[in-house]
Amino acid sequence: xxxxxxxxxxxxxxxxxxxxxxxxxxxxxxxxxxxxxxxxxxxxxxxxxxxxxxxxxxxxxxxxxxxxxxxxxxxxxxxxxxxxxxxxxxxxxxxxxxxxxxxxxxxxxxxxxxxxxxxxxxxxxxxxxxxxxxxxxxxxxxxxxxxxxxxxxxxxxxxxxxxxxxxxxxxxxxxxxxxxxxxxxxxxxxxxxxxxx
Amino acid sequence: xxxxxxxxxxxxxxxxxxxxxxxxxxxxxxxxxxxxxxxxxxxxxxxxxxxxxxxxxxxxxxxxxxxxxxxxxxxxxxxxxxxxxxxxxxxxxxxxxxxxxxxxxxxxxxxxxxxxxxxxxxxxxxxxxxxxxxxxxxxxxxxxxxxxxxxxxxxxxxxxxxxxxxxxxxxxxxxxxxxxxxxxxxxxxxxxxxxxxxxxxxxxxxxxxxxxxxxxxxxxxxxxxxxxxxxxxxxxxxxxxxxxxxxxxxxxxxxxxxxxxxxxxxxxxxxxxxxxxxxxxxxxxxxxxxxxxxxxxxxxxxxxxxxxxxxxxxxxxxxxxxxxxxxxxxxxxxxxxxxxxxxxxxxxxxxxxxxxxxxxxxxxxxxxxxxxxxxxxxxxxxxxxxxxxxxxxxxxxxxxxxxxxxxxxxxxxxxxxxxxxxxxxxxxxxxxxxxxxxxxxxxxxxxxxxxxxxxxxxxxxxxxxxxxxxxxxxxxxxxx
Numbered sequence: 093x094x095x096x097x098x099x100x101x102x103x104x105x106x107x108x109x110x111x112x113x114x115x116x117x118x119x120x121x122x123x124x125x126x127x128x129x130x131x132x133x134x135x136x137x138x139x140x141x142x143x144x145x146x147x148x149x150x151x152x153x154x155x156x157x158x159x160x161x162x163x164x165x166x167x168x169x170x171x172x173x174x175x176x177x178x179x180x181x182x183x184x185x186x187x188x189x190x191x192x193x194x195x196x197x198x199x200x201x202x203x204x205x206x207x208x209x210x211x212x213x214x215x216x217x218x219x220x221x222x223x224x225x226x227x228x229x230x231x232x233x234x235x236x237x238x239x240x241x242x243x244x245x246x247x248x249x250x251x252x253x254x255x256x257x258x259x260x261x262x263x264x265x266x267x268x269x270x271x272x273x274x275x276x277x278x279x280x281x282x283x284x285x286x287x288x289x
Numbered sequence: 290x291x292x293x294x295x296x297x298x299x300x301x302x303x304x305x306x307x308x309x310x311x312x313x314x315x316x317x318x319x320x321x322x323x324x325x326x327x328x329x330x331x332x333x334x335x336x337x338x339x340x341x342x343x344x345x346x347x348x349x350x351x352x353x354x355x356x357x358x359x360x361x362x363x364x365x366x367x368x369x370x371x372x373x374x375x376x377x378x379x380x381x382x383x384x385x386x387x388x389x390x391x392x393x394x395x396x397x398x399x400x401x402x403x404x405x406x407x408x409x410x411x412x413x414x415x416x417x418x419x420x421x422x423x424x425x426x427x428x429x430x431x432x433x434x435x436x437x438x439x440x441x442x443x444x445x446x447x448x449x450x451x452x453x454x455x456x457x458x459x460x461x462x463x464x465x466x467x468x469x470x471x472x473x474x475x476x477x478x479x480x481x482x483x484x485x486x487x488x489x490x491x492x493x494x495x496x497x498x499x500x501x502x503x504x505x506x507x508x509x510x511x512x513x514x515x516x517x518x519x520x521x522x523x524x525x526x527x528x529x530x531x532x533x534x535x536x537x538x539x540x541x542x543x544x545x546x547x548x549x550x551x552x553x554x555x556x557x558x559x560x561x562x563x564x565x566x567x568x569x570x571x572x573x574x575x576x577x578x579x580x581x582x583x584x585x586x587x588x589x590x591x592x593x594x595x596x597x598x599x600x601x602x603x604x605x606x607x608x609x610x611x612x613x614x615x616x617x618x619x620x621x622x623x624x625x626x627x628x629x630x631x632x633x634x635x636x637x638x639x640x641x642x643x644x645x646x647x648x649x650x651x652x653x654x655x656x657x658x659x660x661x662x663x664x665x666x667x668x669x670x671x672x673x674x675x676x677x678x679x680x681x682x683x684x685x686x687x688x689x690x691x692x693x694x695x696x697x698x699x700x701x702x703x704x705x706x707x708x709x710x711x712x713x714x715x716x717x718x719x720x721x722x723x724x725x726x727x728x729x730x731x732x733x734x735x736x737x738x739x740x741x742x743x744x745x746x747x748x749x750x751x752x753x754x755x756x757x758x759x760x761x762x763x764x765x766x767x768x769x
Binding site for chain 2: 230231232233234235238239241242244245246248249251252253256
């Protein structure tokens with residue numbers, strides 16, 4: 093066993109342990125923190141595969157942004173997690189069935205298939221940041237731009253659908269309230285006086 | 290490195306136009322929203338002009354083989370520009386009366402159009418998928434734009450969930466095909482499929498999912514459940530949009546996937562298309578009889594019409610594809626008229642989307658009753674309208690491919706369909722009018738809708754130029 097494989101097994105063991113803790117821990121904040129550990133070790137495994145750019149992106153994007161967002165949501169929303177976990181054990185039959193099925197499927201693919209095979213593709217020479225950049229900005233620049241438009245559409249659609257005056261809203265405009273004049277509020281009626289018969 | 294932008298110039302024009310409207314709209318007051326509308330029309334005009342100018346007979350693969358620019362894509366893009374432009378004209382008053390006449394609507398419509406263009410010109414599974422998503426996302430949002438109503442929100446939700454499912458199907462199918470052929474470029478997939486005729490299990494597995502996804506997008510039975518709800522629930526202007534230009538994109542999607550990439554596996558997919566086609570024409574026409582809502586009835590009519598389009602694909606040759614393309618053009622032209630008249634008759638807080646709302650239309654306005662009559666005749670496939678030749682061509686191609694029984698089913702279903710189309714005519718001409726309010730519309734809407742209606746008649750009498758155009762485009766595009 094080389095040093096390389098030893099490090100891989102160490103990372104893999106930490107990864108699996110952390111993933112298990114994400115599911116089993118009672119405190120949602122702890123679960124999120126275990127997930128951070130998962131991402132970190134996964135990034136380590138990717139580094140071993142010479143995918144240094146993806147490894148750094150994983151740490152920056154998932155650990156730096158997504159998980160922080162997760163933590164914020166978990167801390168800000170007052171969700172009663174204990175009531176959600178009440179029947180945790182009753183899911184075991186379904187979970188076990190799904191798990192076994194997934195395992196069987198993976199075994200079928202690994203054992204019986206000719207798809208893929210031959211292990212991982214050879215590692216490209218030189219910096220893979222450069223190689224990725226070339227792919228994205230030269231070969232696949234067209235779909236890359238379309239994907240950017242897709243994100244723009246998502247923003248426009250989200251704003252167009254949510255940013256509107258609600259009918260039930262009781263919002264008052266202070267400016268209009270200050271500017272109000274007597275004529276707008278008081279209407280003097282000239283009623284004919286009734287005579288008593 | 291030679292990166293020619295010429296084949297994607299129409300896409301660039303539409304993208305720039307949409308972005309400009311997005312920015313300009315910020316500085317517009319409510320009274321000046323029409324500036325955005327005219328900018329959108331101008332963008333469409335420029336894009337159409339660019340498409341015509343760059344049109345040539347050669348098949349060009351551009352952007353590193355991700356895009357194909359052939360006559361089919363030029364024609365379909367041009368048709369989509371015309372369709373979207375007419376949709377904007379017809380729905381202008383309708384949108385204004387419902388507070389939807391604003392920048393976001395135009396921007397989303399243009400982005401949806403951009404998605405259709407990307408889909409139409411796709412030569413790679415990645416661009417095809419991105420185009421499809423771009424188009425669909427815009428349409429989901431447009432359906433939900435009337436946030437204070439319940440029906441559009443429900444329709445948008447159904448459309449979104451089922452659309453996401455269809456996208457999942459498509460991606461899964463594509464990944465299987467990638468596994469079988471080792472490439473995502475459509476022309477290379479086609480070659481790989483033709484080269485390897487031995488091991489087909491994985492390929493056919495992927496193909497089943499791709500066909501399902503296509504049927505979903507097209508609204509063919511048994512993947513039709515979203516069509517009636519979305520057509521009924523969406524604002525009529527958006528229904529008009531969904532029922533017209535995206536149909537060209539859907540046609541291109543089938544053509545690129547089945548006629549292009551999977552042409553070598555034709556024996557596997559023609560059978561599936563036959564089943565889809567038979568179910569669609571029969572169920573669509575039969576269920577439409579029971580509808581009292583005009584939009585819902587036309588939705589079932591769409592399902593049936595898509596069955597006829599698939600009938601053209603069953604032949605799996607260029608003649609069949611060009612028949613299907615002609616059918617699609619005829620259908621969209623007719624849809625524009627039928628939904629255009631519904632939009633014309635609607636007013637503020639009055640949708641005019643029930644059958645009884647058409648009662649005695651002839652007494653109120655003989656001209657619009659006649660235009661609607663042309664649309665109904667065309668949908669029913671009666672001469673001398675364009676719908677007759679469209680049906681004739683697809684039935685002919687089915688017969689020449691050896692599916693005579695399929696053509697017989699198609700004719701019988703069309704007979705059933707004629708009943709409810711003619712019922713609309715009966716309601717317009719022989720029932721007494723209930724609502725006698727005058728029909729008001731803008732001048733340009735009147736002129737264009739009338740011209741659109743007369744086009745159904747014109748192309749019905751002289752169908753050859755349009756038929757020839759479809760045939761030339763498909764022959765030139767070199768499908769296998």
